[in-house]
Amino acid sequence: MTSTPDRPGDDVAPLAAADSLRLIREQQDRARAALEPDGRALYGAWGVAWLAGYLVLWASARAHGEPEPWAFWVFAGAIAAAVVFTMVHTISRTAGTRGVSARTGAMYGWSWMLGFLTFSVFLGGLARAGADGEVMALASNGGxxxxxxxxxxxxxxxxxxxxxxxxGAWILLVAGAATLVGLPGTYLVMALAGGGGFVVMAGVEHLRILRRRRRTDDGGGRA
Known part of the structure; x- marks a missing residue:
């Protein structure tokens, strides 16, 4: 019994199926990335806010014994900008989803505003209770x-x-360490360890995305 030779088009269907699966997988990855918060953007925004804000506080405290009022305004503006960016970015990224994903993104975004709004009221209560400047500074930073x-x-x-x-765990550790250091070293620890931690994580996230894309490209090439 003689076997029939393979026809030229016998392997076309498997190749076409593999290419189709690869394209579907790439499209799913892109869609998922477009509907999830970008860690690079969030980490970068908070890294810049903490580095700039806390370095200004530290420099002002070294020069004048304690931070000048304008330094606190610079710091507050930097943190407020990071909070607003986090809310807008998270809510807008998850706006195209439905159901649980949409609710999760919206609730997480609004949690930032609610958390810092409540924290501001908390600081106001400490001030009314007679907390001195150093206690207020340590409480505001650690909180x-x-x-x-x-x-x-x-x-x-x-x-x-x-x-x-x-x-998140690193930031909590930084909060404890910075509070123990005391002023004005608190501001420097927050700037370098806290803000620097955000910047490092932004770089790590970027490298992770590049590796993921490289694996996808390599898999597509082998397919």
Whole structure:
């Protein structure tokens, strides 16, 4: 019994199917990336805000014994800008989703505003209770880190992001260390360890995305 030779078109269908699967997988990855918050943008925004804001506070405190009022305004503006950016970015990125994903993104975005609004009221209560300047400074710095760290831990749970959990834990550790150092060293620790941690995580996230794209391209080439 003689076997019939393979015809030229016998392997066309498997190749076409493999290419189709690869294209579908790439489109799904792009769609998922477009509907999830970009860690690089969020980490970068907070890294710049903390580096700039806390370095201004530290420089002003070294020069005048304690930060000047304008330095606090610069810091508050930097943090407010980072909060607004986080809310807008998270809500806009998840606006195209429906159901649980949409609700999760919206609730996480609004949690930032609610967290810092409540924290501002908390600081006002401390001031009315007669807390002195150093106590207020330490409480405002440590409390802000506490809010950010816990929100990142919550975001890690909501989005299943391990790097977000690591950063949240790091920010909480920085909060404790900076409070123990005391003024004005607190501001420098927050700027370098806190802001620097955000910048490092932005770089790590960028490298992770590049590796993911490279694996996808390599898999497409082998297909």
């Amino acid at each position: 802000a880190c506490l809010v950010v760290g816990l929100l990142y831990l919550g975001g890690a749970t909501a989005f299943g992001d391990r790097s977000l959990f690591v950063l």
